[in-house]
Amino acid sequence: MNRVFIIFMGMLTIFGTAVLAGCSGSNDSENDQGDTDSDTSSGTDTYRDTDLDVDSDSDSGSDSDSNPDSDSDTVPPTVSDCNDGIDNDSDGYTDWQNDLGCANADDDETSGSREMEEGFTTFDIGADSTVIYVSSTDGDDDNDGLTPDTPVKTIAKGASLVTDGHNDFILLKRGDVWRGESLGRFLSGQDAEHPMVIASYGDSTELPRVELDNNFIDHNGQARSFVSIVGLELVAYPKIVGDDNYDGSTGGGFRYVGGGSDLLIEGCRLTHCELTVQSYDVNHYENVEVRRNVIEMNYHIDTCGQNATYRPSGMYTSHVDGLLIEDNIFDHNGWNEDVASACATMYNHNMYLNADNLVIRGNIIARASSMGIKMRSDITGDCDTLLFENNFFVDGEIGLGIGGNTEEPGRFSNVTIKDNIFSQIGLNNPTDRNFSWMLDMADIDTALNSITLIQDQINRCTCGEMRFGSR
Ligand SMILES: [Ca+2]
Ligand SMILES: [Ca+2]
Ligand SMILES: [Ca+2]
Ligand SMILES: [Ca+2]
Numbered sequence: 001m002n003r004v005f006i007i008f009m010g011m012l013t014i015f016g017t018a019v020l021a022g023c024s025g026s027n028d029s030e031n032d033q034g035d036t037d038s039d040t041s042s043g044t045d046t047y048r049d050t051d052l053d054v055d056s057d058s059d060s061g062s063d064s065d066s067n068p069d070s071d072s073d074t075v076p077p078t079v080s081d082c083n084d085g086i087d088n089d090s091d092g093y094t095d096w097q098n099d100l101g102c103a104n105a106d107d108d109e110t111s112g113s114r115e116m117e118e119g120f121t122t123f124d125i126g127a128d129s130t131v132i133y134v135s136s137t138d139g140d141d142d143n144d145g146l147t148p149d150t151p152v153k154t155i156a157k158g159a160s161l162v163t164d165g166h167n168d169f170i171l172l173k174r175g176d177v178w179r180g181e182s183l184g185r186f187l188s189g190q191d192a193e194h195p196m197v198i199a200s201y202g203d204s205t206e207l208p209r210v211e212l213d214n215n216f217i218d219h220n221g222q223a224r225s226f227v228s229i230v231g232l233e234l235v236a237y238p239k240i241v242g243d244d245n246y247d248g249s250t251g252g253g254f255r256y257v258g259g260g261s262d263l264l265i266e267g268c269r270l271t272h273c274e275l276t277v278q279s280y281d282v283n284h285y286e287n288v289e290v291r292r293n294v295i296e297m298n299y300h301i302d303t304c305g306q307n308a309t310y311r312p313s314g315m316y317t318s319h320v321d322g323l324l325i326e327d328n329i330f331d332h333n334g335w336n337e338d339v340a341s342a343c344a345t346m347y348n349h350n351m352y353l354n355a356d357n358l359v360i361r362g363n364i365i366a367r368a369s370s371m372g373i374k375m376r377s378d379i380t381g382d383c384d385t386l387l388f389e390n391n392f393f394v395d396g397e398i399g400l401g402i403g404g405n406t407e408e409p410g411r412f413s414n415v416t417i418k419d420n421i422f423s424q425i426g427l428n429n430p431t432d433r434n435f436s437w438m439l440d441m442a443d444i445d446t447a448l449n450s451i452t453l454i455q456d457q458i459n460r461c462t463c464g465e466m467r468f469g470s471r
Pocket of ligand 1 (some may be wrong): 080081082083084085086087088094095109
């Protein structure tokens with residue numbers, strides 16, 4: 001939580017210095033609901049490009065050794081289960097460096113509910129679990145990978161040592177860096193309570209960093225279930241300006257195009273990557289959780305002039321049943337002002353979503369090319385039970401958009417929008433369309449009857465307008 005909190009505070013500092021400006025009117029005669037694209041949100045969509053990256057630095061790393069600095073004026077940490085050098089729960093793993101039951105250094109070593117673990121997802125190693133250690137600095141693919149002293153080197157080798165359908169763990173050493181590795185379709189875990197886990201180990205407080213030139217995992221039409229990805233930094237290096245292999249267009253992220261259930265991505269930092277979850281053909285995604293991640297700076301070259309050829313967003317979903325998007329930071333997806341041809345367009349958003357039983361709460365949603373969240377459906381009865389709660393939206397030209405594109409009735413139902421803050425929507429106006437709308441509800445008259453919007457809830461906006469009804 002500290003890492004995310006630090007980033008959060010940094011963002012508040014940035015936004016705190018911004019001047020309230022650019023609250024221009026919003027009457028553009030043209031289509032405006034963001035997107036008029038032809039790519040439907042139906043499940044058989046074609047692959048959408050995922051993009052990559054920008055900033056290459058990793059998180060702030062604090063001193064993690066066991067000897068507190070003598071010149072520190074901070075209070076030494078309290079000795080607790082997760083920093084006492086003892087395997088308190090006798091599972092063979094000691095303290096936060098190795099025991100995945102530790103939410104932080106002040107915790108106990110057993111895994112509890114998220115409510116008991118400061119909101120984090122923690123894990124107990126099963127009696128039948130295989131745990132594989134992977135280190136780019138210490139590893140050797142001729143090792144057995146079974147201990148921190150005998151790690152393998154490549155992620156692919158690590159993946160070859162766990163078993164499909166098992167409650168196995170691949171742990172990447174914190175602070176290490178891999179480049180050009182990916183896992184293809186990867187595997188499934190045992191069940192919802194016993195997933196396949198990719199997480200981390202070691203003394204460093206830097207996340208393990210994987211520099212991608214392809215999707216880290218690409219279901220590619222198949223179904224994979226019960227997989228948790230926790231605490232990784234993923235960056236698409238062909239989109240890092242200045243990288244030797246920069247091209248501004250290729251890269252990767254997560255391409256969950258296929259189906260499966262109980263997939264978790266938590267505590268990761270995705271830079272220049274897109275997270276796609278798109279049901280395909282006979283497969284369907286259910287119970288997908290995206291929590292406490294930073295998803296930032298996805299873009300693609302050649303998007304100027306409202307070019308719809310490329311649609312880089314931070315996250316794209318299509319026909320997911322049961323989607324939780326919680327406590328994340330989505331920042332500056334869809335464009336990159338440091339790349340001349342990577343313009344903001346009406347087609348690119350922080351989140352571009354289609355789902356049932358959707359919960360989006362506690363997120364910071366900042367500086368989208370167009371919309372912070374765009375909800376898309378073209379089918380009557382398609383998107384039911386949507387909750388948008390306690391999010392902070394800032395900048396972008398539209399905070400939350402629901403509807404548009406087509407005019408089928410009743411595409412969205414049981415919609416609740418409450419306790420959000422919309423701040424300085426339209427501040428930077430990157431698309432030059434002069435919009436500053438906190439909410440844009442278009443062509444969804446049926447859905448509007450079901451929206452719980454103002455009433456006792458608070459939706460505050462420091463800048464911008466709301467627009468309801470048909471265009
Ligand atoms: Ca301990
Ligand atoms: Ca332990
Ligand atoms: Ca714990
Ligand atoms: Ca434990």
